[in-house]
Amino acid sequence: MQRAALVAFGARPGQLGSWPLARLFHAGLRLLATNKELLLRLRKKTGYSFMNCRKALETFGNDFKQAEVWLHKQAQKEGWSKASKLQGRKAKEGLIGVLQEGNAAVMVEVNCETDFVARNARFHQLVQQVAVGIMAHHQDAGKQLTTYVKRFLKAEDLSQLRTVPEGRLLSDQVALAIGKLGENMVLRRAAWVAVPSGCYVGSYVHGILPTDGPSMIKVALGKYGALVICEALANSPGTNLVDMGRKLGQHVVGMAPLSLGTLDDEPGGDTETKMLAQPFLLEPNLSLGQVSLLLRGAGHTRGQRTPTAARRESSDE
CATH class of the missing domain: 3.30.479.20 (Elongation factor Ts, dimerisation domain)
Known part of the structure; x- marks a missing residue:
């Protein structure tokens, strides 16, 4: 059981003694899957980059709604900044x-x-x-x-x-x-x-x-x-x-x-x-x-x- 858990985390069976038991019997795999699902949902709904979506989820402890609001606010701020720089360019x-x-x-x-x-x-x-x-x-x-x-x-x-x-x-x-x-x-x-x-x-x-x-x-x-x-x-x-x-x-x-x-x-x-x-x-x-x-x-x-x-x-x- 312990060896299987280590393989799932990417370690080799021979490294058993170097891993604390607390990490072996941890719900980390399930948590990682949940985070990935949230990341994909946020990316699909907002259209923002994976990097920004990941940052938003990490900032708000995987709270989807707060992360979405934060992303929109950041994008709005950056959008107005970029708009002011580009406003003199011709749009034909x-x-x-x-x-x-x-x-x-x-x-x-x-x-x-x-x-x-x-x-x-x-x-x-x-x-x-x-x-x-x-x-x-x-x-x-x-x-x-x-x-x-x-x-x-x-x-x-x-x-x-x-x-x-x-x-x-x-x-x-x-x-x-x-x-x-x-x-x-x-x-x-x-x-x-x-x-x-x-x-x-x-x-x-x-x-x-x-x-x-x-x-x-x-x-x-x-x-x-x-x-x-x-x-x-x-x-x-x-x-x-x-x-x-x-x-x-x-x-x-x-x-x-x-x-x-x-x-x-x-x-x-x-x-x-x-x-x-x-x-x-x-x-x-x-x-x-x-x-x-x-x-x-x-x-x-x-x-x-x-x-x-x-x-x-x-x-x-």
Whole structure:
């Protein structure tokens, strides 16, 4: 029995006399297994390094909850420190995130420095947190509407919103992501729209990226995005607003209109950036105005992930 115990601890049978009996009949193996299980759980839940997770567990005597809280506080502190050092670096890559829930939709742009980070699951999670936070913040504003509502949010507005359900500031979440991924990140801008009964918010995301985990399914991520508010006329009850909304969103991404225009606008000249006068992306022989005779277009918003000097801002129409 004693020899078997020594082998389990890594000693050779011939060293029996050099080991105190207290160590031979000790529950150390079981304790080590428990510590390893806690370490793996903490690592999986928080995403922090094994070294930091081990330090947290040792500091708090294997108290899982206290170790987790401590890790988040340390990461937040380090993240803000790193964020302050990186804030002058240009963030020209990133993603557009689009979230639809019922009669409302959100489109958000979050930037980073490289496409490599833009494809990282941690960055995807950040974009999701921003989109869900915006939707939750405007939840009451989307109820009992008689007309459509649009709100545009800038960086300073976004930084004060909170995650759901944790209630953490989005600015803190950005700092955490910066600390983990080592690049400057910016909450660039966002749009929230909601419509009354009888209307629909169509959406389209181009260059859509695969996302990991069931929690990421409802936020579509890509390089370009669009939201389109549309309404079927009374004499066209059979119009498929879901299908048409997606096609109109695809048109907005591809043709980049700056305003809606009117059905009287003729194609060409000064009207080339007016949506209804443009050739329909999916049927170039027809103008979008002709295609939408059965549909009342209420407005659109287009998002592009890379800011440039010649950038086209989202339409306010």
